[in-house]
Amino acid sequence: xxxxxxxxxxxxxxxxxxxxxxxxxxxxxxxxxxxxxxxxxxxxxxxxxxxxxxxxxxxxxxxxxxxxxxxxxxxxxxxxxxxxxxxxxxxxxxxxxxxxxxxxxxxxxxxxx
Amino acid sequence: xxxxxxxxxxxxxxxxxxxxxxxxxxxxxxxxxxxxxxxxxxxxxxxxxxxxxxxxxxxxxxxxxxxxxxxxxxxxxxxxxxxxxxxxxxxxxxxxxxxxxxxxxxxxxxxxxxxxxxxxxxxxxxxxxxxxxxxxxxxxxxxxxxxxxxxxxxxxxxxxxxxxxxxxxxxxxxxxxxxxxxxxxxxxxxxxxxxxxxxxxxxxxxxxxxxxxxxxxxxxxxxxxxxxxxxxxxxxxxxxxxxxxxxxxxxxxxxxxxxxxxxxxxxxxxxxxxxxxxxxxxxxxxxxxxxxxxxxxxxxxxxxxxxxxxxxxxxxxxxxxxxxxxxxxxxxxxxxxxxxxxxxxxxxxxxxxxxxxxxxxxxxxxxxxxxxxxxxxxxxxxxxxxxxxxxxxxxxxxxxxxxxxxxxxxxxxxxxxxxxxxxxxxxxxxxxxxxxxxxxxxxxxxxxxxxxxxxxxxxxxxxxxxxxxxxxxxxxxxxxxxxxxxxxxxxxxxxxxxxxxxxxxxxxxxxxxxxxxxxxxxxxxxxxxxxxxxxxxxxxxxxxxxxxxxxxxxxxxxxxxxxxxxxxxxxxxxxxxxxxxxxxxxxxxxxxxxxxxxxxxxx
Ligand code: SF4
Ligand code: SF4
Ligand code: SF4
Ligand code: SF4
Ligand code: SF4
Numbered sequence: 001x002x003x004x005x006x007x008x009x010x011x012x013x014x015x016x017x018x019x020x021x022x023x024x025x026x027x028x029x030x031x032x033x034x035x036x037x038x039x040x041x042x043x044x045x046x047x048x049x050x051x052x053x054x055x056x057x058x059x060x061x062x063x064x065x066x067x068x069x070x071x072x073x074x075x076x077x078x079x080x081x082x083x084x085x086x087x088x089x090x091x092x093x094x095x096x097x098x099x100x101x102x103x104x105x106x107x108x109x110x111x112x113x
Numbered sequence: 114x115x116x117x118x119x120x121x122x123x124x125x126x127x128x129x130x131x132x133x134x135x136x137x138x139x140x141x142x143x144x145x146x147x148x149x150x151x152x153x154x155x156x157x158x159x160x161x162x163x164x165x166x167x168x169x170x171x172x173x174x175x176x177x178x179x180x181x182x183x184x185x186x187x188x189x190x191x192x193x194x195x196x197x198x199x200x201x202x203x204x205x206x207x208x209x210x211x212x213x214x215x216x217x218x219x220x221x222x223x224x225x226x227x228x229x230x231x232x233x234x235x236x237x238x239x240x241x242x243x244x245x246x247x248x249x250x251x252x253x254x255x256x257x258x259x260x261x262x263x264x265x266x267x268x269x270x271x272x273x274x275x276x277x278x279x280x281x282x283x284x285x286x287x288x289x290x291x292x293x294x295x296x297x298x299x300x301x302x303x304x305x306x307x308x309x310x311x312x313x314x315x316x317x318x319x320x321x322x323x324x325x326x327x328x329x330x331x332x333x334x335x336x337x338x339x340x341x342x343x344x345x346x347x348x349x350x351x352x353x354x355x356x357x358x359x360x361x362x363x364x365x366x367x368x369x370x371x372x373x374x375x376x377x378x379x380x381x382x383x384x385x386x387x388x389x390x391x392x393x394x395x396x397x398x399x400x401x402x403x404x405x406x407x408x409x410x411x412x413x414x415x416x417x418x419x420x421x422x423x424x425x426x427x428x429x430x431x432x433x434x435x436x437x438x439x440x441x442x443x444x445x446x447x448x449x450x451x452x453x454x455x456x457x458x459x460x461x462x463x464x465x466x467x468x469x470x471x472x473x474x475x476x477x478x479x480x481x482x483x484x485x486x487x488x489x490x491x492x493x494x495x496x497x498x499x500x501x502x503x504x505x506x507x508x509x510x511x512x513x514x515x516x517x518x519x520x521x522x523x524x525x526x527x528x529x530x531x532x533x534x535x536x537x538x539x540x541x542x543x544x545x546x547x548x549x550x551x552x553x554x555x556x557x558x559x560x561x562x563x564x565x566x567x568x569x570x571x572x573x574x575x576x577x578x579x580x581x582x583x584x585x586x587x588x589x590x591x592x593x594x595x596x597x598x599x600x601x602x603x604x605x606x607x608x609x610x611x612x613x614x615x616x617x618x619x620x621x622x623x624x625x626x627x628x629x630x631x632x633x634x635x636x637x638x639x640x641x642x643x644x645x646x647x648x649x650x651x652x653x654x655x656x657x658x659x660x661x662x663x664x665x666x667x668x669x670x671x672x673x674x675x676x677x678x679x680x681x682x683x684x685x686x687x688x689x690x691x692x693x694x695x696x697x698x699x700x701x702x703x704x705x706x707x708x709x710x711x712x713x714x715x716x
Contacts, residue, residue: 048491048520052469052470052518077466078469080488080520082488083489
């Protein structure tokens with residue numbers, strides 16, 4: 001078979017109607033600007049954490065939105081909250097707020113107040 | 114019992130209650146100090162730091178000099194009530210000590226005229242009587258102004274006063290009633306026994322004898338009851354600040370500071386807030402966006418009562434951390450730290466999140482300065498390019514620490530209450546820097562600068578590039594030429610109010626061109642709206658804030674609007690036709706200019 005230099009990924013299929021979207025919906029409520037995301041990946045391209053690891057913020061928020069929350073909490077810890085993603089997003093998504101809210105939704109919060 | 118009358122009972126009970134409740138609260142808070150704070154107290158408790166503390170207590174708790182400096186009418190109001198009342202107590206105590214016949218009880222000082230009926234017998238007594246009237250008049254003038262402020266705040270130079278709770282309003286009415294009641298009581302007694310001064314005697318003489326006889330006891334009783342109500346409610350209302358500020362000043366002078374969590378020290382701070390509302394007027398969220406429930410005064414109130422948890426969270430989040438309120442607070446409460454405490458996300462085990470930073474190698478930077486552009490500078494690369502031009506021109510050897518990959522200083526995490534993670538990140542960055550042994554650290558981002566300076570414990574000096582440029586130019590290492598370009602300069606929140614750097618950038622700009630004055634600069638500079646402290650403002654709201662800031666900056670029509678923060682530059686860039694530049698770019702182009710000329714000369 002010819003090797004075109006890229007591989008075809010295994011399909012990642014899941015049943016959306018069985019997904020628990022409550023957290024995703026809560027996220028959209030908290031960060032309304034996220035509705036405007038077009039998945040362009042600008043955030044990932046500029047991401048500071050991405051320059052050191054395979055951390056992929058677009059993948060994280062996309063997966064979150066589909067109700068697939070596994071492992072995201074660990075993934076999100078890599079983010080330094082620097083805010084570059086927010087600044088480059090062409091759709092004005094408030095990514096920093098998005099990240100903080102995802103963290104709070106995933107990690108049973110023990111906020112002081 | 115001599116020198117006693119049942120009407121003094123409410124006052125006596127009130128006073129005892131006041132001291133018991135306050136004492137209980139203070140002891141509890143002191144127990145809540147964290148270990149570092151306790152150590153500092155033990156170490157410095159009896160050191161010479163006491164003297165400046167006493168001076169500050171006198172100047173601030175009584176004379177309210179900081180308020181006066183900002184707004185003399187408001188200052189007068191506060192001073193006349195606080196200092197006036199203090200004088201009434203002190204002078205009254207002396208007077209009654211001298212004059213009282215028979216047993217002396219502490220209430221005799223307060224109700225002296227009631228128990229001491231003889232008209233002034235000698236010169237000293239006469240002077241005291243007149244003096245007490247004068248002081249009472251002084252206090253009353255303050256109460257009158259407070260009343261005016263309530264109905265017409267602009268007269269005292271405030272656009273908006275604090276929205277108070279029912280408790281606060283009740284106790285305020287009690288306070289306002291105290292002094293008119295005292296005036297009335299003393300006047301009535303003066304009518305009967307001719308023992309008043311110029312004020313009480315002349316008012317008393319307006320009454321008929323019968324009326325005075327009839328009114329005397331009710332007036333003194335009401336006076337005593339008003340005092341009782343005020344004293345008993347004081348520990349649960351904003352007036353707790355009267356005593357608490359004294360302690361706060363003492364602890365602060367001992368070197369105590371807020372920690373990242375709520376400690377006893379924070380409790381002292383929360384109760385030192387008088388809810389004067391001076392943190393409201395210039396909060397950009399209030400004066401540009403009309404958001405009026407998140408300002409520090411409200412956050413502090415909610416934190417103090419620890420109720421309205423949702424409000425604490427919501428108010429805590431919506432703040433730019435622009436330092437304006439901290440600048441304006443006359444009690445000098447560390448409002449930015451308290452804001453961070455309100456955002457504390459708790460200790461979710463988040464250790465070792467940034468293990469990936471271990472792959473970053475240190476650099477043998479001995480003899481070089483380390484240049485840290487900051488994440489935002491990666492998005493405005495002309496700034497770091499300019500800095501490189503400048504380093505080269507000045508012959509400074511440098512190491513661009515975050516040249517290809519950006520590492521965050523940890524401030525944004527800290528601002529959002531992820532304290533443990535921030536500490537983690539700081540440790541990594543700190544290791545990276547110290548293991549490379551540079552001679553100094555220079556950063557282009559005021560946020561990083563503030564963080565490196567105050568949160569890190571680096572063994573080398575830390576400069577913001579404005580400071581460094583100023584040093585280079587002054588020492589003659591950097592050849593710049595005076596041109597006739599005109600500038601206006603924006604003080605970034607974290608560089609100006611946050612770190613106190615105002616003069617260096619101005620000196621630099623004056624060495625290159627003409628600096629024009631703007632209507633709100635230095636401590637009063639208006640935030641560009643992009644501050645990382647806020648995560649809830651919408652883009653529209655941020656744009657409004659930016660436009661307000663820009664309007665001030667472009668008003669004198671400068672050739673270039675200069676800022677010293679990559680974030681502000683990014684914000685302004687898209688909002689105006691004017692030429693927006695970072696100070697490093699301005700200096701770099703001046704340097705290039707000089708270099709070109711020198712080359713021509715050589716040719
Ligand atoms: S940059 Fe903005 S629009 Fe693009 S994927 Fe990221 S969030 Fe979505
Ligand atoms: S805030 Fe987090 S996700 Fe966004 S660029 Fe920075 S490290 Fe990446
Ligand atoms: S925080 Fe400071 S400025 Fe604001 S109301 Fe309290 S004392 Fe006044
Ligand atoms: S820091 Fe700025 S935005 Fe926040 S409350 Fe104070 S003045 Fe308002
Ligand atoms: S303060 Fe801002 S610009 Fe500076 S390193 Fe941290 S996130 Fe980046």
